[in-house]
Amino acid sequence: MEEITNKPFKNINFQEATFPLAEYESCVFDQCNFEQVDLSSFKFIDCRFTDCNLSLAPVVGTSFQDCQFEQCKMIGIRFDEANPFNLHMEFNACNLEHSSFFGVKLVKANFSTCRLQHVEFENAQLKEVNFTESDLLGAHFLQTNLEKANFVGATNYELDPDQNIIKGAKFSMDGLPGLLQKFKIKIVQ
Structure with missing residues (x-):
């Protein structure tokens, strides 16, 4: 080559x-x-x-x-x-x-200020990945390792903490509804 x-x-x-x-x-x-x-x-x-x-x-x-x-x-x-x-x-x-990114290992990758709408992250290894200020509308997380991932300022994500590894991950207060979606509760300020 x-x-x-x-x-x-x-x-x-x-x-x-x-x-x-x-x-x-x-x-x-x-x-x-x-x-x-x-x-x-x-x-x-x-x-x-x-x-x-x-x-x-x-x-x-x-x-x-x-x-x-x-x-x-x-x-x-x-x-x-x-x-x-x-x-x-x-x-x-x-x-x-x-x-x-189905099943992909991308440790410490950066996805800052990206449009990640309807992206497949199932079974991915995304330890310490940075999603800062990214739009994750419709992104699919299932059995995804998101240990120490940074979601600060990220928007529109929905992920089930019981179906993904999120130990040590960072989230903005505005992102809490995306973590609690499965419980069908309303969060008011």
Whole structure:
């Protein structure tokens, strides 16, 4: 597999331009379009994606090692099909609606200020993950390890403390209804 290191990619539409299967290390992708581009079996190591569209891109066997995504549109990505070896990603102000992290191990990952509506987190290992200021409307948590996760400022989440591990997790007072939803009680201020 070809290795491409320290290369910047800017304003490229990979729906039209060829994107060679390779190992990309320390590369920067700025304002690139990968929508529905098959990224299966690619390797991204210490790469940064800024203002890119990766929506519906297949990522079967794809490696994401220490990758950062900033202000990216990433709708409907099946991260549960990515290569789990050394998987680590950071997301800031990204739209990840309808994506799946089913059974994925993402310890200490960052999802700050993200749209995580209708995202699948069932059986995921999300210890010490940061969800600060993220919108989790319709996100699905079941048998998810959320130990020491940070939900401060996160909105619209519903998760059952009996069906998930939340020991040491942080929540805002405004988020309490999302933890007590199953009891059908009303909280008033």
